[in-house]
Amino acid sequence: MILPISFGRALAVLAVLVFGSLPAHTVAADDVSNALSALGTGYDTNRRAFDNVICHYQVIQGKSSRDVAEIRKNGPDKALANLNCTWAASGDNVRLTKVPESKNGSPYDLSGAYLANRRFQLSFHGEMGAGSIHSPDNPAQGYEGTPFDMGIFAQNEVLSPGALISANRKASTKTLRYDGEVEEDGMRLEKFTHVNQGSDQREHFNWEYLLDPMRGYLPVRVRLQERKTGNVTLEAYIEEIEEIEAGVFFPMKSTVVTYFQNKDGSVSKQKLVRQFVVKDIAIRTPSEKELSLDLPRGAIVNDNIDGNSQLVFQKPRSFHVSDLERLYHETRQAILRGRLF
Numbered sequence: 001m002i003l004p005i006s007f008g009r010a011l012a013v014l015a016v017l018v019f020g021s022l023p024a025h026t027v028a029a030d031d032v033s034n035a036l037s038a039l040g041t042g043y044d045t046n047r048r049a050f051d052n053v054i055c056h057y058q059v060i061q062g063k064s065s066r067d068v069a070e071i072r073k074n075g076p077d078k079a080l081a082n083l084n085c086t087w088a089a090s091g092d093n094v095r096l097t098k099v100p101e102s103k104n105g106s107p108y109d110l111s112g113a114y115l116a117n118r119r120f121q122l123s124f125h126g127e128m129g130a131g132s133i134h135s136p137d138n139p140a141q142g143y144e145g146t147p148f149d150m151g152i153f154a155q156n157e158v159l160s161p162g163a164l165i166s167a168n169r170k171a172s173t174k175t176l177r178y179d180g181e182v183e184e185d186g187m188r189l190e191k192f193t194h195v196n197q198g199s200d201q202r203e204h205f206n207w208e209y210l211l212d213p214m215r216g217y218l219p220v221r222v223r224l225q226e227r228k229t230g231n232v233t234l235e236a237y238i239e240e241i242e243e244i245e246a247g248v249f250f251p252m253k254s255t256v257v258t259y260f261q262n263k264d265g266s267v268s269k270q271k272l273v274r275q276f277v278v279k280d281i282a283i284r285t286p287s288e289k290e291l292s293l294d295l296p297r298g299a300i301v302n303d304n305i306d307g308n309s310q311l312v313f314q315k316p317r318s319f320h321v322s323d324l325e326r327l328y329h330e331t332r333q334a335i336l337r338g339r340l341f
Contacts, residue, residue, distance in 0.1 A: 032178045039178075039190055039211060040165030046216030047162055049248040050148060052090050054290055055281040057147050059083045059098065061274045065255070068275045083111055087146045088286035092118040093321045095291050096146065108296040115293045120324035122293065122301070130300040133328055147276045150236055150254050161209050161219050164194060187212065189220065204228065215241050216249030229265050234258050244283060252278045292320045303331035 060082050062068040071082060083098040096114040110126030124131030164176060179191040194207040210221035218241060224234035240253035254276045260268040295301075295317050302310045309331050319327060 035178045035180070035190070036165050036176065036192075039192070039213075039217060040162055042213060042217035043162040043165065043211065043219075046218070046249055047148065049244075050089065050250065050283065052285045053087065053281065053283055054286045055087045055147060055278060057085050057087070057276055057278045058101075059085055059145075059274065059276055061272065063271065063273065065257075065273055068255075068273050072275075072277070086290075088290040090285050090291065092116075093286075093291055095286070095293060095321065097293070108294065108299075113293055115291075115319060115321055115324065117321050117324055120328055122319065122324055122327065124293065124295060124299070124301070126296075129296075129298060130302065131295075132302040132304040133324070133331060135305045145276070147251055147254060147278050150251075150256055150276055161211060161217075164207075165192075182210070184210065184221075187220075188214070190217075205233070212241075215243070216247075218249055218251055229261075231261060231265070231267050232259060233261070242278075242281075244281065248283070250278070250281060251276075252281075288320060292318050294318045301327065301331060303328075306332060309333075 060068050060071050062071055082101045084101055085096070085098045088095040094114065094116045096112075098111040098113070099109055100111050108126050110124060113122075113124045113126070113131070115122045115124075119135070121134040122131060123134065175194060177193045177195050179193060182189055182191045189210040189212055191208070191210050193209070204227055206225045206227060208221075208223045208225065209219050211217045212220045218238055219236075220238045220241075222234075222236040223232055225232050234257065236254065236256045238251040238254045240251070241249050242252045244250050256274045256276075258272040258274075260270045260272075262268050295313060297313060297316050299313045299317070300310055301313075305328065311327075311331050
């Protein structure tokens, strides 16, 4: 059953009124080490439930929340982006595709595609007709958000709640402040803040997370605040959560709002709203086809591992995730073959 957060909050308030305080699902706020361990374990356990998944979702991008709602109701005409997406994962094997919504689209009209295993990643942009093969040391160009990651919870220790907590449990210098349990609209949430001081540009900001221990430790609220000005530059929140199976929770509708700043440092009225809406999801091993990516005739694949060659396909090609190593060796041979294959 899909449970909108607003309705969930009402139930939580009712439960408090009828039964008293909610059941304890968290550790004592004064035991920071145990708190981080519980938070990290809870988040990671829920996330690992989706190691085998096939998910179809939509990404709508507009200039306001009203913009996005109108696009959902009336179609893509005013959309900055309106993409139909597929996320297929089986352990380290991942396929992510984003196809613009159109009436006459071809299977190659990809806004973005990503195929990866433990050793190699292939990213491709259909509108540009080109892509790149990467090593695990440089996967970022091909990876963009899924409904679970929302584009900001990527595999990065600063952005991913689970990875961030795990890193802080191991690090000698703590960069995470655990703020304990907070109540918001009748829900009992766990709050923590990334407060690392450093020269890295991203460390000039505070990341504030609110995790829901009752629903898979999902980060139901995330806020990015600039330290110097106090301006909030990004907010992300999960609006609907579904319990896929007993104790396993998935974000079905999420929104990311980016706020822009004027030259004088003040917050601009201009903003960017991006919404992720899941159409269907299944916890199962994807088929061979679902872990394959079709590239059209004329597609270009650059070698971003050795950086000295590229392939230009003279006919359409289909790549399964297990073919990535072969594709890498083909790019290395491309110069000898006149850069054509």
